[in-house]
Amino acid sequence: MTLDALPSHPGGAENLARLLARALLAGHWQPGDLFPKELDIGKHFVVSRNQVRNALASLTATGLLERTAGRGTLVREMGEWHLLDPLMSEWMTGLVNLDPQLVRAIYAFRFSAEPTVAGLAAQAASAEDIARLEAAFEGMRRSAGNPDARAQHAEYDVAFHDATYRATHNLVWRQMGHLLRPSIMALVHRSQHDIKTLDDSLTRHRHVLEAIKACDAHAAETAAREVLRRTAIDLGIVS
Incomplete structure (x- = not known):
């Protein structure tokens, strides 16, 4: 090139x-x-x-x-x-056209890590954490039906995942969530680019929220895994 x-x-x-x-x-x-x-x-x-x-x-x-x-x-x-270098996170911020190989690598990490994060959040989330998750989900819900609000919806989606990492109350996971934010944003933008409706994704995120609120670690892990299965479909990683 x-x-x-x-x-x-x-x-x-x-x-x-x-x-x-x-x-x-x-x-x-x-x-x-x-x-x-x-x-x-x-x-x-x-x-x-x-x-x-x-x-x-x-x-x-x-x-x-x-x-x-x-x-x-x-x-x-x-x-x-x-990829977890702060400079790399800065460079990745706002970048939506990631190399497909890099997309798969980031997705593979998220699929292995985020169910565990959701399970830990279910065990450790405070009332403040739940309020943060609910606010992010409500933002997702409000913006889901407006095709002109996809960028806003993506911001709320990333805020939901960030709130899940924070709810673990584990210093390392919280820092990982912060460093991964640009890459999560890139995957969210890419996965939502061509789909017509966000209803299925919204339902899966709601299941994560409900499981964390119920302090059900197993259900939270399962629900988070289902969110990422949908992400894989929207990214074209699986059919």
């Missing part, structure tokens, strides 16, 4: 790193591809060599690129990407 398909650069090494990282996360270049040379990047975006080097240093530190003397700069295998 060339640099020509990328948007214009607003200036600064941090913005250049963000632009290039988002292109990588969207699959503009694939693992194993040779990344453009410093000189070509600087010429294309009309930036200094120092800015390019600083930007590439950030991409290297987060595992996206590997710079080797004599070989140039290569895109690393996806398994080497530091």
Whole structure:
């Protein structure tokens, strides 16, 4: 892939790193591809060599690129990407056209983790947590029938999942929920893009809420798993 398909650069090494990282996360270049040379990047975006080097240093530190003397700069295998790095979360924020392979990887993690999170939430949720979950679900319900409110619905959907992570009252899970928020948002946007109705998804989320309110860990795990089964269908991972 060339640099020509990328948007214009607003200036600064941090913005250049963000632009290039988002292109990588969207699959503009694939693992194993040779990344453009410093000189070509600087010429294309009309930036200094120092800015390019600083930007590439950030991409290297987060595992996206590997710079080797004599070989140039290569895109690393996806398994080497530091997806939970705060910088990576920042770059992923608002990005909805993730690489399909990355979508599957994020989904696989969520499918293994979120039923456990929901079960823990059922055991530990406080009245404040329940109120937060109910508010998010009510927002989902209000926006579900309005095709023009899909972006708003996605925000409430992500808020629901965030509230579930917080309701575990486990420091590590709460931090994971925070770091995963951009990737969850990307999957929610992608999964809702082409479907005509959100009724089935809404019903499945309601079952999660009811199970957590009932302090039923097993039911919460089962309900969360069913939410993600629906997500897999909407993402086209399964038919």
